[in-house]
Amino acid sequence: MTTLSEMKCEACQAGAPQVSDIELAELIGQLPDWSTPVRAGVMQLERVYTFKNFKQAWAFSNKIAELAEAEFHHPGILLEWGKVTVTWWTHAISGLHRNDFIMAAKTDQLL
Numbered sequence: 001m002t003t004l005s006e007m008k009c010e011a012c013q014a015g016a017p018q019v020s021d022i023e024l025a026e027l028i029g030q031l032p033d034w035s036t037p038v039r040a041g042v043m044q045l046e047r048v049y050t051f052k053n054f055k056q057a058w059a060f061s062n063k064i065a066e067l068a069e070a071e072f073h074h075p076g077i078l079l080e081w082g083k084v085t086v087t088w089w090t091h092a093i094s095g096l097h098r099n100d101f102i103m104a105a106k107t108d109q110l111l
């Protein structure tokens with residue numbers, strides 16, 4: 001079985017379906033360290049990573065940015081001293097697409 005981190009994002013346009021409740025339950029089950037906050041009506045996928053200092057957090061943020069550009073699917077990244085908060089959602093559909101779960105799994109692989 002292909003794991004999420006081995007999958008590739010698919011091109012996602014406006015009108016693409018958000019994950020269903022059943023898909024959401026199945027996918028979030030593969031990402032135990034991630035939460036699904038809803039902000040301004042938009043469900044997102046979020047994880048906080050902690051580090052020993054700003055420099056390590058900064059380096060991790062750069063890796064995420066490179067991954068996002070390679071997959072052309074981009075997160076929110078909050079860089080703080082010793083912390084990186086990564087938030088994935090699909091702007092085009094104002095919600096969660098399978099791509100967001102793939103990218104969250106790939107983000108975990110960067111550690």
Ligand SMILES: C[C@H](O)[C@H](O)[C@H]1CNC2=NC(N)=NC(=O)C2=N1
Pocket residue numbers: 072073074075088089090091092093
């Ligand atoms: C023009 C539009 O921003 C692009 O097609 C891509 C870029 N990266 C993206 N990233 C995310 N998270 N959602 C998008 O809808 C998205 N669209």
